[in-house]
Amino acid sequence: MALSRIIEEALNRHINEEFYSSYLYLSMSAYCESLDLPGFAHWLRVQSQEEYAHAMNLYDFVHAREGRVTLHPINQPTLEFQSVLDVMQSTLAHEREVSQLINRLYELAIQQGDYPTQVHLQVFITEQVEEEKAAGDIVAKLKMIGDSSSDLLLLDRELSNRGVAAGMPPPSAGPFPG
Numbered sequence: 694m695a696l697s698r699i700i701e702e703a704l705n706r707h708i709n710e711e712f713y714s715s716y717l718y719l720s721m722s723a724y725c726e727s728l729d730l731p732g733f734a735h736w737l738r739v740q741s742q743e744e745y746a747h748a749m750n751l752y753d754f755v756h757a758r759e760g761r762v763t764l765h766p767i768n769q770p771t772l773e774f775q776s777v778l779d780v781m782q783s784t785l786a787h788e789r790e791v792s793q794l795i796n797r798l799y800e801l802a803i804q805q806g807d808y809p810t811q812v813h814l815q816v817f818i819t820e821q822v823e824e825e826k827a828a829g830d831i832v833a834k835l836k837m838i839g840d841s842s843s844d845l846l847l848l849d850r851e852l853s854n855r856g857v858a859a860g861m862p863p864p865s866a867g868p869f870p871g
């Protein structure tokens with residue numbers, strides 16, 4: 694079943710949102726570099742790469758459904774933040790917004806009777822729960838840390854351990870090998 698114009702357009706808009714997320718987290722990573730917090734910078738850089746992977750996952754999905762990908766301009770991300778707590782609170786707020794967008798996309802796929810898009814988006818819905826939790830956990834730790842710089846450095850070291858390319862399975866990998 695090829696994509697309807699409505700779903701194709703909505704997926705293209707969401708591809709742009711994921712690229713924007715990637716750009717936003719890269720901007721936050723650069724800010725953390727400027728604070729000499731390499732662990733936070735690393736965590737956000739991996740986050741940026743994951744968002745890029747989300748965009749490309751949908752990019753491949755549109756093509757697999759015989760749709761046409763159209764790339765829109767990516768907005769300039771936020772450049773300045775008040776603190777690393779501000780960065781992580783903004784991350785959490787942004788993830789909550791993205792969850793809403795994905796939920797609306799899912800509702801649209803239901804309205805349009807587009808079952809493949811519904812199934813495909815389920816991975817994204819699950820992923821959003823994890824992403825909100827990950828950001829929320831760091832916000833909670835930062836609030837406990839308060840203004841203790843030695844504890845902040847410990848958390849920074851912990852975040853430097855985040856592995857690359859966790860999360861979503863590669864777009865072409867189905868549940869059945871071969």
Ligand SMILES: [Fe+2]
Pocket residue numbers: 711714743744747791
């Ligand atoms: Fe994402």
Ligand SMILES: [Fe+2]
Pocket residue numbers: 714744788791824
């Ligand atoms: Fe995300």
